Amino acid sequence: MARHFATLTTPHVADACLRLGLPVRCAPAGLRPVLPGTRLAGRVLPVRHTGSVDVFLEAFETAAPGDVLVIDNGGRTDEACAGDLAVLEARAAGVAGVVIWGLHRDTADIRAIGLPVISLGAVPTGPQRLDPSPADALESAEVGEWTVGRSDLVLADDDGVLFVPDADAARLLDTAAGIRDTERAQADRIRAGVTLREQVAFRRYLERRRENPSLTFREHLRTVGGEIEV
Structure with a gap:
């Protein structure tokens, strides 16, 4: 462990x-x-x-x-x-x-x-x-x-x-390892010039939220594979 x-x-x-x-x-x-x-x-x-x-x-x-x-x-x-x-x-x-x-x-x-x-x-x-x-x-x-x-x-x-x-x-540790790997990949993409907003399709989220004000960012992230938990 x-x-x-x-x-x-x-x-x-x-x-x-x-x-x-x-x-x-x-x-x-x-x-x-x-x-x-x-x-x-x-x-x-x-x-x-x-x-x-x-x-x-x-x-x-x-x-x-x-x-x-x-x-x-x-x-x-x-x-x-x-x-x-x-x-x-x-x-x-x-x-x-x-x-x-x-x-x-x-x-x-x-x-x-x-x-x-x-x-x-x-x-x-x-x-x-x-x-x-x-x-x-x-x-x-x-x-x-x-x-x-x-x-x-x-x-x-x-x-x-x-x-x-x-x-x-x-x-828990297996799940944590998956989160770590995804976050590291996201960080590498930011360093390579792909913003986090692009990676999580943030503009699409804003559009969807206008249509459905109850939509949360976490719900949106589940559809795009994001690992941000805040």
Whole structure:
């Protein structure tokens, strides 16, 4: 799956979700990689953080190679819930990367480690609390409006973080690859002098819309083979 995603982007996969009628489960836009150019793909290893690092260590006990630690810290911006030691331990456990619905710290050390880390940003202070741990602390994690677990995959790049069900991953990535190829061909034609308006017969669309004001651009695109999903 990671190899398949290596030639795609999260926008390709998001467009594939739309094409297949599946929810587009994007993490909030504020999540960004510590190192620009980061790419990440793997099964969700969920954990709910309540103020102590031991929950990460417990999660690593059951981690499979290539898993992605997804930390639910409630989107808090008053504390960092993971630093360089947690990231080093994640690498030692075979984890492919870390996604934090919250903040990190030890930015310079994390960059030196090189393991992909995606978070809402950094702050110097760690937790100054210890809340009761929920019974499902290792079963699911909330990231923005989405609840994810071991049956989900996480895909991430510079455009953001996307969660997809494992059961739908193969057809999503296949559809995404088709969208990618068509868009690349369209881009090549623009560079060769054929405008996008020409490629999608935009004047014909305007004429058809005058006759049928309810016609949408997406409906028109389906008749000309366009892959624009916006």
